[in-house]
Amino acid sequence: MVRSRSPVSRLLSGLSAADRSAVSQALNLVDDQRPKERAAALELLDRLEQRDDAGGAVRVGITGAPGAGKSSLLNALVETLREQERTIGIIAVDPSSQQSGGALLGDRMRIGFSARESGVFLRSMAARDRLGGLADATYASVAILSAVFDLVFIETVGVGQSECDVARLVDSLIFVAQPGAGDTLQFMKAGILELPDIFVVNKADFGATAERARNELIAGLGMASERDGEGWQAPVILTSARDESGIKELAEAIDAHRGWLETSGELPVRRARGRLGFVRDALVRRYGEYGLDHIGGGAALEARVAEASEYSTFRLVHELGSEIEEALRRP
Amino acid sequence: MPTADQPDRPWLIRTYSGHSSARASNALYRDNLSKGQTGLSVAFDLPTQTGYDSDHPLARGEVGKVGVPICHIDDMTTLFDGIPLDRMNTSMTINATAAWLLALYVATAERQDVAPGQLQGTTQNDIIKEYLSRGTYIFPPEPSMRLTGDVVAYTVEEIPRWNPINICSYHLQEAGATPVQEIAFAMATAVAVLDSVRERDDVPDEAIGRVFGRISFFLNAGMRFIEETCKCRAMNAIWEELGRERYAIDEAKMLRFRYGVQVNSLGLSEAQPENNIVRIALEALGVTLSKEARTRSLQLPAWNEALGLPRPWDQQLSLRTQQILAHETDLLEHEDIFDGSHVIEALTRELGDAARQELQKVLEMGGAVAGVENAYMKEALVASHARRVRAIESGELTVVGVNRFREGVASPLTERGQESILKVDDSAEREQVERLRAFRSKRNAAEVQAALRHLAESLANGASVVPASIRAAHAGATTGEWADTLRKQFGQYRAPTGVSRVSSGTTSESVETVRKRVDDLAEKLGRRPKILVGKPGLDGHSNGAEQIAVKARDVGMEVVYDGIRLTPGEIVQSARDEGVHVIGLSILSGSHGVLVIDVLEGLRQEGLQSLPVVVGGIIPEQDASELSAAGVARIYTPKDFNLTQIMDEIVDVVARAHG
Known part of the structure; x- marks a missing residue:
């Protein structure tokens, strides 16, 4: 039959x-x-x-300003991880043109094709209509790649909204700074230093400039270290994709952070927080705070999301969305 | 003072040529020399230029296509058979593998009992423009600059009449450069080379003047020949300034700006191709009229280059054009005819000042190498080219027979279709591979290994690679083995594509119309149409692919473009992983037959046979019908200059395939 x-x-x-x-x-x-x-x-x-029960794939976000060398860094990192025979899924996000809706993706050939064939999968995506943010499909795509590969990376350009968005999708967030670019100050101002779990100062071949950037970051982190009550001290790693220095250290830091997430019990907490953040954001984007009020506002939402553990995040957005639509239709 | 009785000596008259095999190219060279050509200009095929042997998988379909395949010393010896190298001036268009081809040339001369010191010629050896335009780079910028310096350091002592580097603004113009960008980026390249040579231990300080004096340039000349004349004059002045101010050279002979020219191929049209005969002659004026800024050597393209490979007759016509200009006209009987012209003076000053500013900008960001790595120069070129393409589309820039004055009777020159271009014999690749294998089996393997080890050592200890390469050439090492030895040491590189930050400029009505159609298509497909722009094979001429990518983004598609030199297998894999709706392939090397068919076959194996493929390139009519029969949805050639219309048709193709 x-x-x-x-x-x-x-x-x-x-x-x-x-x-x-x-x-x-x-x-x-x-x-x-x-x-x-x-x-x-x-x-x-x-x-x-x-x-996707106990944890599954290691989900890692990589963000930083354009030109910080994220792609070459990721390429070197992928090579190291492949040597450990781990499989890797990558989502690379590029901005969409606000004028046409189109987008230029790719230009990531530094992630070589021979690597791609043997256990590396790369999908490039457009950020679509959100300035600096991520399309909804990105979240779902992470879920899919997490079901297949040992590690999932999301690479995004830009600073600001994308860090917050990516932080909801991943377990570990890597921030790549470029020495001499004045990044650090900008990020301290933007409050972004609170989010990343690992800092990378790329292009360590800049020598003294790179060292200075590293020290600035460490100093900046000191100021923002209230969060270290969590027990994780975000490391600052000097790397160079050119001579591959610091890459092994970075791979180890990713594993160490994952280990810490698991032993500290932080992993489910983070994922739950990410889930709530995503659902809330998706609903507010579609229906506004006004819409959210129709199902009882933020506090009610939190309870609903926690309860509905049998629903996928996406189902939840869908169901709650229908509920809001119905409520909005009522006179 | 030149007079009618005693005119100036004409420039070196050359034809850029080479194809199929060393034997066939040798016959061509001898024939050209017997027709009055006064120097040789060797075109190598893409595998030779990118360091692969003819039997490497990446060489498939490319062997002997755009030039001659040279795998080892026997090939080189055959190429110059019966041509005495002590009396020849040979220009070699070779870059990433320049040190190797120079070594083969020296070894071949030694076989003819000619000492290196007697040789004359040029290795192009300008890697910066390869990253920006031509695409035959192999290694990252830094080690590539070292190799460039290796050739300079060797020749300045051992082959004093050799031009170790020919800095090319030619390809920058082909990639879209304005005259100002052409001047500035070429000068920035020269500074990068000179600065790095000055740092070397094996080049004594007193030699920098000689090095400066041996650097030559390779310029382009387009249709605006008055402006081109002024461009050359401005470069004269800037070069002398650089020599005096930056390198403290005061010997007039060393400060002279020396350049060769190939006139513009970008502006040649496929429509009414006979018009190109006139274009080529006028472009030649821009670099010969002004005595003070006259080219030292000239190559003219053939009128039918946009259709396919030129035949010997087509090349002869270009040669005759030069001879008429040099010997029939009174061009060479006068002092500089522009001396005292305030119009020429003013335009020269204007171009020069703008170029000095742009040069300063590049130097301040760290020079040409930094300008490659941070994509500044590439992005500037892609943007300029996009402006040019838009100007032709809108009619703002006239191209006769293409976007204006299109009505006319059919050309008798092309009425016989396939017979108006050269067809490379398909057996050329097979025969070359057979010769290569026979060569490998008869050489002394131990000697080759020892020579390659010696090469690796000289790479590691920072000495010039040229002497070790000459030894490897004599021992029988191949082009692929030489390049692999360097790849191991230096790694390989992929240059930025430069497309991602190019702005689209003003939007025309036709673009708006296509955007609307793309939006509608997105609704129908459930997601935004996604196109993969692919450049299979070794061909690095990426203008077409870049402009298609930018335009597809402008009409609202999501575009995956990963740059040049992909294998068909990589393109298929990328199409599958990226989930695209259509593939656009760009191929200009004439190897479309093999590469496109391989992509189609790969798609079938992945179960993606319904994914439509469109192809753009220099594709003769008969090949086009074969590709259509094999399943290609649309084929575009240089006559399809309206990119917006191409996008409109791609929307149709996607709608039909996913309907």
Whole structure:
């Protein structure tokens, strides 16, 4: 007897087998706005999130100003991680043109194709209509790659909104600063130094300038260190993609941070916080604070999100959204 | 003073040529020399330029296509068979592998009993413009600059009449440079080379004047020949200033600005191609009219380059054009005819001042190497080129027969279709590979290994690689082995594409219309249309791909563009992983046959046969119909200058494929 399986089941077994075509199709599906595809995407994400129990993939965000050398850094990091035979999924986010809606992606060939074939998967995505922020599909894409690969990286350009957005998606956030770019001061002002778990001063071949940037960062972190009550002291690592110095140290820092998240019990806390943040943000973006008030406001939302643990984050946005729409329709 | 009885000597008359094999190219050179050509200009094929042997997987489809394949000393010896090198002036268009091809040339001369000191010629050896335009770089900028310096350090002592580097503003113009950018970026490149040579231990301080005197330039000349004349005059002045002020040189002979020219190919049209004959002649005027800024050597392209590879007759016509200019006109009988012209003076000053400013800007950001790594120069070129493309689309810039005066009778020159271009014999690649394998099996393997080890040592200890390369050439090392030895030491590099920060400029109505269609298509597809722009093969001429990428973004598509030199397999993989709706391939090296078919086959194997593929390049009609039959959705050639319209058609292609 031939049992006909739903497309979602087929995708799920493809993902279990780490089939790259399935990964690609799943990423296409969660980006698809048509109603039928949205429904299928929700089903897929529900079933994936249920499987993602104790922690799953290590989710890492990499942010920093344009030109800080994120791509070459990621490339070197990927090489080191491949030597440890770990598989890697990458989502690279580039800004969309506000004028046309189009976007120029890619230019990441520094992440070589030979690496890609053997256990590295790269999908570039446009940030779409959000200034500096991330498209909803990015969150869903992380969920998909997390089901398949050992580590998932999200690389985003820019400063500000994207850090906050990325922080919700990942377990560890790496911030890449460029020596001499005056980054540090800017970030202290923006309050961004509170978010990253690991700091990288890239292009350490700048010598004294790089050392100075590192010291500035350490000083800046000292000022912002109230959060260290959590017990994690964010390291500042000097790296150079050119001679690959500091890359091993960075890989170790990622693992150390993950280890700390697990032993301290911080991992589920962070993920829950990320989930709430994402749901809230998605709803507010669509319906405004006004809309949110119609289901009882922020506090009520928090309780609802905590309760609905059987729902995937995306289902939750969908359900709560329908609820708000209905409430808004009532006279 | 030149007179009618005693005119000036003409410039070196050359034709850039080479194809198929060393044997076939040798016959071509001898034929050209017998027709009155006075120097040789060697075109190498892409595998030779990028350091691969003819049997390397990346060389597939490229062997003998845009030049001659040279894998080892026997190839080089065949290439110059019967051509006495002590009396020849040979220019070699070779960059990343310049040190190696120079070594093969020296070794070949030694086989002819000619000492290095007797040789005359030029290695192009300008890596900066490879990152910016031409794409045949291999290594990162820093070690590449060291190799450039290695050739300079060797030749300045051992081959005093050699031009170790020919700094090319030519390719910058092809990539879109304005005259100001052409001057500024070329001068920035010269400064980068000179500064790094000055630092070297093996070049004594007193030699810097000689080095300066041996640096030559390779310029482009477009249709605006008055402005081009002034550009050359401005470069004269700036070069002398640099010599005096930055390098403290005061010997007039060393300060002279020396340059060769290939006139503009970018402006040649596929539509009404006979018009190009006139364009080429007029462009030649821009670099010959002013005696004070006259070119030392000239290469003219063939009228049918936008259609395919030129035949011997087409090259002969270009040669005759030069000969007519030099020997029939009274051009060479006068002092500089512009002396005292306030118009020329003013324009020269204007270009020079703007270029000095731009040069200063690049120097302040750390010079040409920094300007490559931070993408500043590349982005500037892509933006200039985008402006040019828009100006042709809008009609603001006239191209006769293309966007104006298009009505006309059919050209008898092209009525015989395929016969109006050269067809490279498909057996050339197979035969070259057979020769290479035979060569490998008969050489002394132990000697080759020892020579390569010696090469690796000289790389590590910072000595010039040229002597070790000459030894490797004599021992029988191949181009691929030489380059692999360097790859191990230096690593490989990918240059920034420069497209990501180019602004789209003003929006025309037609762009708005296509945007609307893209938005509608996005609704229908469920997500924004995503296009992969791919450049398969070794061809590094990326203008077309870059402009397509920028335009696709401007009409609202999401564009994946990963730069040059991808294998068909990598393109297929990227298309699958990125989840694109359509693939656009750009190929200018004439190897579209093999590469496009490989991409289509790869897509079939991935179950992606429904993913549409469009192709752009110099694609002769017959090849186009073969590609269509194989499943290519649309084919674009240089006559399709309206990129907005191309985008409109790609919307159709995507809608149909995903309908």
